[in-house]
Amino acid sequence: MNVGVVLRAPVSRRTWAEILYMLASAPLAALGFAYALATLVAGTGLAVTAAGFPLLALGLYGARRITAVHRRLAGGLLGEPIEPPAWPRATSGLLARVQARLGDAAAWRALCYLLLKLPLSLTQLYVILLTWGWAVVAITYPLQHAVGVNMDTVREANGQVRHGLILRGVVFDTWPRELAICVAGVMLLFLAPWATHVATIPERMLMRWLLGRRGLAERVRDLEETRARAVDDAAATLRRIERDLHDGAQVRLIALTMQLTMVRDAVSDEAVRALVSTAQVTAREAIQELRELVRGIHPPALDHGLDTALTTLAARSGVPVEARVGDGPRPTAAIESIAYFCAAELLANVARHSGATRAWLSLTRSEGRMRLQVRDDGSGGAAPGPGSGLSGLLDRVRTVDGRLDIVSPPGGPTVVTVELPSHA
Numbered sequence: 001m002n003v004g005v006v007l008r009a010p011v012s013r014r015t016w017a018e019i020l021y022m023l024a025s026a027p028l029a030a031l032g033f034a035y036a037l038a039t040l041v042a043g044t045g046l047a048v049t050a051a052g053f054p055l056l057a058l059g060l061y062g063a064r065r066i067t068a069v070h071r072r073l074a075g076g077l078l079g080e081p082i083e084p085p086a087w088p089r090a091t092s093g094l095l096a097r098v099q100a101r102l103g104d105a106a107a108w109r110a111l112c113y114l115l116l117k118l119p120l121s122l123t124q125l126y127v128i129l130l131t132w133g134w135a136v137v138a139i140t141y142p143l144q145h146a147v148g149v150n151m152d153t154v155r156e157a158n159g160q161v162r163h164g165l166i167l168r169g170v171v172f173d174t175w176p177r178e179l180a181i182c183v184a185g186v187m188l189l190f191l192a193p194w195a196t197h198v199a200t201i202p203e204r205m206l207m208r209w210l211l212g213r214r215g216l217a218e219r220v221r222d223l224e225e226t227r228a229r230a231v232d233d234a235a236a237t238l239r240r241i242e243r244d245l246h247d248g249a250q251v252r253l254i255a256l257t258m259q260l261t262m263v264r265d266a267v268s269d270e271a272v273r274a275l276v277s278t279a280q281v282t283a284r285e286a287i288q289e290l291r292e293l294v295r296g297i298h299p300p301a302l303d304h305g306l307d308t309a310l311t312t313l314a315a316r317s318g319v320p321v322e323a324r325v326g327d328g329p330r331p332t333a334a335i336e337s338i339a340y341f342c343a344a345e346l347l348a349n350v351a352r353h354s355g356a357t358r359a360w361l362s363l364t365r366s367e368g369r370m371r372l373q374v375r376d377d378g379s380g381g382a383a384p385g386p387g388s389g390l391s392g393l394l395d396r397v398r399t400v401d402g403r404l405d406i407v408s409p410p411g412g413p414t415v416v417t418v419e420l421p422s423h424a
Helices: 003-011 013-045 052-076 094-102 107-138 140-145 174-210 217-267 268-295 302-303 306-315 333-354 389-398
Strands: 154-155 161-167 170-172 321-325 359-366 369-376 403-407 416-420
Touching: 003 013, 003 174, 013 052, 013 107, 013 174, 052 094, 052 107, 052 174, 094 403, 107 140, 107 174, 140 174, 217 268, 268 333, 302 333, 306 321, 306 333, 306 359, 333 359, 333 369, 333 389, 389 403, 389 416
Parallel strands: 321 359
Antiparallel strands: 154 161, 161 170, 359 369, 369 416, 403 416
8 A cells, every 4th residue: 555645544635524424424313313213103103093104105205305415415525426216206196195105115215224324323433433532642642641631540559659541550651651652643543544434334335225226126217207207398398389380370371361362352463363362372271281280289179188188089080989088187298199199090090991880989097097998890900010000109109108909800890909107
């Protein structure tokens, strides 16, 4: 080991950062231990009442918040950056939130950390006292002996009274012995930084194990959360584009059509009137294409919710459709759009290709997922293929971990089931 490193260790930044971490985290450890103990006692003690599990869920949420302070402290002082585990997916309703918190493995690990942190902190404080404290005492011992501080008194068999530090029956009251204590203190001073660093190793390991991300499951959940945010952001962006097109470009084209009509009526030259009429037709075609584009981005029927949109879609179908839409919480905008476009495509396929005389559409919800099913009494034989609408639906539902099942034997009937999460 480099001699310079050893000599600089007592005054190095790492050493004093570790000491500061130990001293700063000790009161946090005491408070965290009391909090964790109170959470467990209150949560389990009141488990037979309606307040028990909500209190325990709240305590687990608080444990994650408290350990976030420990992570930041370790990152700033110990140079130990620990990536926090992903939070549970946001849910609506008190019962769903309580269940999510109680099932949050990272929160339970945080609670365990708060219980184990206090013994670690006490051990670290003992190491500081044993090394740094005794090093200071030993180095200043000659000065203490000179002023009569930290002295023991012993009377020997010959009646002589001696004053000084007594270790294993040896009285250190002469200058060679005082010097020996001082030298031992200097040696302990250079040993103390390494003892301090070793004392932080269990802390680092415990934080990585309990407060960091754990394996593939944590990574998958983080990716799911990231994808959900990306899907929701994309849906919001498309909704904003739809509003801009509807309220901006479409209104301007309608105004242009009206102005062209005024121009046509104001001129008498037949050639000019013909050119203006052609421009009117082009403008009307542009308005129609723009309306179709807007409907493709966000169908206006979804403004009143998916249930109403599906009922309206069934009523407008070219084949009689019996719709059964169950009640339930409203999904996110992205999921609503995917479900609506799936239903629209499936009903359009029934009308165009199946030869069916009747169709059935149903939407059910359970355990955070939606199940959309379209059934017809047509000739069957439906299957996804290159460029087909069913292939496009399969791509849509896969973006949010959905499923598309097709049962369509020759001669029918055809049953297409789409399963989607309520939240992307």
